[in-house]
Amino acid sequence: MPDAHASVLQHHFETLQQQKESSSLGMWVFIAQEVLFFGGLFATYTVYRAMYHDAFAAASHHLNVTLGAANTAVLICSSLTMAMAVHAAALGRRKQIVAWLLSTVLLGAIFLGVKVVEYREKWELHLIPGPSFSAHALHLEGDAASHAQIYYSLYFAMTGLHALHMIIGIPIILGLAVFAWKGRYGPEWSTPVEMTGLYWHFVDIVWIFLFPFLYLIH
């Protein structure tokens, strides 16, 4: 294997160890920032759910819990495959890294596909907020319909933002797969895979909060 140090160690770092630790801290700080980013939406959601509990419950009951639960399982599995990829990268098992990374991408794509199905269903029922919104499908009218529209606005904002994070993550993982195929990762250097793993786990955890918040209102 060519001298991994020369190409991998960036010139402004003293040692590879320093570079790894910096990447890791950087990703954690980024994740902290993301928590606050989603946090603003979660806070907004919490306030309105307390104010309009009945309308939110009616809207929530209309979501497909089976699909949502299935998607949750899919995403958790993708975190598992991602973790396996990180493990394989640390051991330098080229083919395994690629396999696990591609599995992660596949599962991520399935998740997004299910979301497309769900969004499409909303579209057909006129539940997309905006000028065409109608709460008829929920048997709600008047102000309760407005409250349901707030629910759906938040639903699309939160799941949309989450999906956007996945849409950004998937090409990154594909890029990692390409580099892994070329033998870039091994015991000395697998930091990009680890960092992407952290990011992907975070995206998973956001969904683990989104699912009960949005789908499982009592």
Place this chain on the structure above:
Amino acid sequence: MWSGFPLFPEQASSLASSVDGLYLFLVGVTAVFSLGIAGTILYFAVRYRRRHPDERPGEIHGSLLLELIWSIIPLCIVAVVFVWGATLFFSMNRAPDDAIEVHVVGKQWMWKLQHTTGQREINQLHVPVGRPVRLTLTSEDVIHSFFVPAFRIKKDAVPGRYNMTWFRATKTGTYHLFCAEYCGTEHSRMIGQIVVMEPDDYQTWLQGGPAPVSPVAAGQKLFTELNCVTCHRSDSQGRGPVLDGVAGSSVRLQSGDVVAADDAYLRESIVSPSAKIVEGYQPIMPTYQGQVSEEALFQLIAYIQTLKGPQATPAQPGGGQP
């Protein structure tokens, strides 16, 4: 000396001198500390100026004692200021029970004021000196803010909610009313006057002008026109809760919570009825959002407040006494 160059607005309310007192105290604190720091700096800068290019003063790291002193003393000062300010604030939020009620609706770009005696004013408010006046504020569009510098009061008029402020004018005269929350193009034009009159002059003013329409009477008319009476009957046969005696009482909701039926609750029940369903009733009331103006809402609430339970008393025409 300062007569041509005022530093304070007039003190025209019971509150004004207390607010000015706190202000002056803080001006004093600011002056003492800023002049103190500035003076100390100037003194040190001159006394310890560099006299030789290579001089090297001794090292002083710090002093825990000094740090404690100049943390604790300011802490004590701000604690005093906090308590003083909070106490003032508390009393600002507690209107006396015998206050004259005025309903205020802010709208781009004017103030609409309604007395319970029926007089309506635009950008002007006539009040008697020495009587507390309680303002309930809301907005028809964007956030505005009702500001009377001479009284030292200010409160936002927020669409979708009721805010309250009160004052007791202590000096007759005419005082500025400003909108203090930026609200669009003509924000600077949304100004008016508070006219404080001697009690006799105020009585004269009440009697003068076009025949006032009592908000209670207007509210009763609306109650019928909007068919509220169809569901909200005085017997328990209606599909909606009995409203006699509801104003000011406690209401049990379907969720189990108990809420106070204040003005905000009554308003919400009309424009957003699905938000709080009374225990034992169905969520079938349609919303009146967009069908009733904020003034109409005030009138309906004024009428509902006159409904005494369990026996409904007919509303008094002409409204109550000032």
Place this chain on the structure above:
Amino acid sequence: MTTATPATVLPGEPQLPKKHFLNADYGVWSWLLTRDHKRIALLYLASVTLMFFLGGAYAVLIRLELITPPGDLVSSETYNKLFTLHGVVMVFFFLIPAIPAVLGNFLIPLMIGARDLAFPRINLLSWYLYVIGAAFTFWTIVRGGLDTGWTFYTPYSTVFSNTNVISAALGIFIAGFSSILTGLNFIVTIHKMRAPGLTWFRLPLFVWAHYATSLIQILGTPVVAVTILLVALERVFHFGFFDPNRGGDPILFQHLFWFYSHPAVYIMILPAMGVISELVTCFSRKRIFGYSFIAMSSLAIAVLGFLVWGHHMFVSGQSVYAGMVFSALSFLVAIPSAIKVFNWTATLFRGSVSYETPMLYALGFIGLFTIGGLTGLFLAALGLDIHVTDTYFVVAHFHYIMVGSTVMAYLGGLHFWWPKITGRLYPEWWARVSAVVIFVGFNLTFFPQFVLGYLGMPRRYHFYPEEFQVLNVMSSAGASILGVGYLIPMVYLAWSMRYGKIATPNPWPATGLEWRTSSPPPTENFRETPEIDVEVYDYTVPPKEPFLA
């Protein structure tokens, strides 16, 4: 004295180093694709200076209009756009980035003995995001401007305004990520890239200040980003988040907005305080008094700063009890700032004080910040805030902090490190004159506004009752002096880049690793990584020799 004389005498005339970061490479692309934190700092310097003068132009127009009571210079529509854009440009495109992205970017690696920040490419990305955000702002201006106030209160901004809310919101959203990435870079750099022997309590206070600032940047900015996104969504799709006619709550917007925008003011002041610590210690030639207290107070301000946002909402109708909590915490956050002021003052005691331009700015800062900070107490006091909030009293208060303090600290720092950045000395006499002109002009502009506010003049008024005219004229007169004061350094600093006297590596002299490399530094900052075995701010010994190539 026409130029500063270096206190350290080196053999022969000072010469610029043969190779340094400015001549290391030529061509536009060597700047636009650079990864060198020093070049990125200069890219930022150019952009924030441009934005400062744009924001300043708006200020000039505002003060011109306010000379006379009627609105006779521009229409009300235009005036509302003037103060809005003045706020947006100054807050998001000058005050937030200036000290961190210009001085912080340049100095932090040097101060800790590193070759660059932890993530140089992210640093460059952060500048591009700033530029793109600024481009959206220019687009907003070209398309007719924005009139919501920099605070975007709903439902005016989401439903009623007829101006370019969406492009402005996008510009701020993108610029917000510039700020977040800068903060992220600083945190990782300070944690992981300190030279051997450089423990936390040997760090310059400038570094501590930027660390605390970075915490706020990464935790606060995302909240305003998502809030402004909701505003844009509401405008485009008519969602009901903040529109009461659709079940929304305008006060929720205020909570979300101020949750960031209050800590944002600490993003603006903490780096400035870091600069002042450096200046006061160097020009007293003495270790700063109470080092660990100043360091810890920066962290305390960052933490407490997140807990006080409701003091912007005392008249909004928020509950009395919430008001009391926010008021109490707001008083508490004043204490660490007071501690700094006392410690800076005590540093002068038994020091060896000189009055070069940076020190003039620093001393001016301490006085003006004391006034600005104390007037914050007026606003924290509930019963009093009711009267002064939304008036010119608030305008005066925040300009004392943002202009009287932050801008002065920025200029002081720029002058202090100018020899390091450019290898040249600025002309000392002109610089001192400007500092004094700025100080006088500033006070004349903004002190009358305290009185105006207490008298009852509301803010954001295009025209006003006659009785407020005298104070407005004073304020506008001051503004003209202040404007001149800002223009003079533009001229002589630019002049000095070519014709200024060449500086030694350590002209003041000052302690700190940045002064132990050449002026300007080489691209890699140090010939070899320094090792630290001395305490910070040790002026008891002569200045150490620079490590030069």
